Amino acid sequence: MEKRISGHTGLLALFGSPIGHSGSPMMYNYSFEKLGLDYVYVAIDVKEDEVKDAVAAMRTFKMRGCNVTMPCKTEALRYMDELSPAAKIVGAVNTIVNDDGKLTGYMTDGEGFVNNLRDHGFEIRGKKMTIAGGGGAATAIQVQCALDGAREISVFNIRDAFFERTLETAGKIRREVPGCVVNVYDIADTGKMTEEIRSSDLFTNATVVGMKPMEKESVVKDPLAFAPGLVVADIVYNPEETKLLREAKAAGCICIGGKGMLLWQGVAAFKLYTGMDMPVEEVKELFFG
Numbered sequence: 531m532e533k534r535i536s537g538h539t540g541l542l543a544l545f546g547s548p549i550g551h552s553g554s555p556m557m558y559n560y561s562f563e564k565l566g567l568d569y570v571y572v573a574i575d576v577k578e579d580e581v582k583d584a585v586a587a588m589r590t591f592k593m594r595g596c597n598v599t600m601p602c603k604t605e606a607l608r609y610m611d612e613l614s615p616a617a618k619i620v621g622a623v624n625t626i627v628n629d630d631g632k633l634t635g636y637m638t639d640g641e642g643f644v645n646n647l648r649d650h651g652f653e654i655r656g657k658k659m660t661i662a663g664g665g666g667a668a669t670a671i672q673v674q675c676a677l678d679g680a681r682e683i684s685v686f687n688i689r690d691a692f693f694e695r696t697l698e699t700a701g702k703i704r705r706e707v708p709g710c711v712v713n714v715y716d717i718a719d720t721g722k723m724t725e726e727i728r729s730s731d732l733f734t735n736a737t738v739v740g741m742k743p744m745e746k747e748s749v750v751k752d753p754l755a756f757a758p759g760l761v762v763a764d765i766v767y768n769p770e771e772t773k774l775l776r777e778a779k780a781a782g783c784i785c786i787g788g789k790g791m792l793l794w795q796g797v798a799a800f801k802l803y804t805g806m807d808m809p810v811e812e813v814k815e816l817f818f819g
Contacts, residue, residue, distance in 0.1 A: 531605070534776045534808055540801060544596060545576040545584050545600030554618040557796055557817050569804075571592060577639060581605040588628055595627045595803045597796075609789060610635035617701045619673045625799040636802060639667055640674025640685045640761060642795025643734075643765070650786050652732065652761050655679030662686045662717060662749045663736035664757035667765055671736055676703045676710040684726040686717040702790065720751050727755040733778075735764045740772035748773040758782030765791055793818050 544554050550573070558571035576584045577600045579785030585606060588596060598606045603622035607613070610623060616637040617623045644654055654675050660666060664687035671682055683703070687696045693716075700712040715722050727733045727750070739749040755764070762778035767788035777787045793814060802809040 534568075535570055536562065536568070538568055540594045542569055542571045542594050543596045544571070544573045544599060545581070545596050546602050547575045547577045549573040549818075551601065552599070553792075553817055554796065557793075557813055559801065560717075560816065561813060562645070564812065565806055566806075567804060567806070576602055578602055578605050582609060582764070585609040585626070588626065588633065589631055593628055595625065595799075597799055598624050598626065598637055600666075603646055605725065607758075610631065615706070616640055616670065616673050616677060618701075620666075620669050621668075623763055624670075624795070625802060627802050636799070637668070637670050637673070638795040638798035638802075639670035640672075640677075641798045642791045642793070643671045643763070644674050644678050645794035645797065646786065646790035647714070647761070647763065649790060650761075650784070652784070656681050657731040658684070658687065658728040658729065659732040659734060660680040660723070661685040661734040661736055662723075662739075664688075664692060664699070668736035669699050669797070670752070671734060672699065673703060673714075673764075674710070682713070684713045684715065686689060686715050686719075686723050688728075689716045689718065694741050700761040715792055717749075723750070724752045724755040727760070728757060732758065732761045732763065734762075735772070735774050737764065740764060740769075740774050741766045742768055745769055746773060748777060750774060750777070753777055753781065754779035756783050759784070761786065764788050767792065789818050 555571050581602045605806050607623050611632045612634040614636040617635045620637045625636040625638050627634045698716050703712050735749045746795045756778050760782045760783045763786040764772050764786040766772050778787050797808045
């Protein structure tokens with residue numbers, strides 16, 4: 531790696547905290563080397579109150595761009611010169627591209643989710659999705675699915691202090707994508723959730739339920755919600771097969787785990803930075819096998 535770094539090497543980074551566990555540097559640096567691109571990618575621990583300075587440093591160091599992870603996604607949006615349609619609706623960015631000092635913020639989480647579905651043979655256009663969750667990842671998924679032609683989206687979230695944000699997001703989607711019907715329900719209404727899942731083509735868990743240490747739990751309480759042929763996607767990737775996916779698989783559903791979303795959101799960002807396609811199959815085999 532060190533042999534290919536020169537005085538001309540462009541810098542990209544991941545901003546967030548904590549970031550020591552991230553596999554992004556390996557994935558990007560492998561791809562740069564494979565394609566002969568003169569870039570290097572590093573992880574930089576940036577806390578929320580340091581985002582303004584970190585974004586300013588992007589301009590100073592003439593960085594080509596950066597990925598943004600928690601807890602910095604919403605704060606970073608404040609310092610962008612331009613936003614993608616998805617970033618504008620979501621109200622957060624996870625990818626920043628620097629074009630000669632002009633910073634454009636993108637949100638590729640939803641794109642990563644949709645492309646992971648596509649990689650498994652499922653197209654969202656014209657389909658109905660029921661989704662559990664109203665946080666950042668859930669919002670990005672809802673927005674991108676609407677932008678990519680979903681017919682209807684039913685959102686289930688906890689009726690807490692953040693429920694109003696879920697309603698606001700639904701309103702934004704209706705305004706920006708009037709062809710998509712968006713419904714919001716209380717996740718405690720198990721009967722309604724079962725009804726909506728059974729009338730859907732896709733069910734998505736975009737909550738932390740199922741992730742360690744909650745690996746013995748599922749966001750779907752009624753196993754009768756599952757029917758053969760339903761596509762069930764989980765953004766949780768630790769464990770790789772959640773309780774939700776095990777129960778859905780037993781009912782004859784088509785199951786899609788969360789690791790692919792990580793890969794494909796990175797693929798989308800790589801294209802924005804370089805204009806080239808990441809060597810996906812090799813990256814998938816090496817880092818996501």
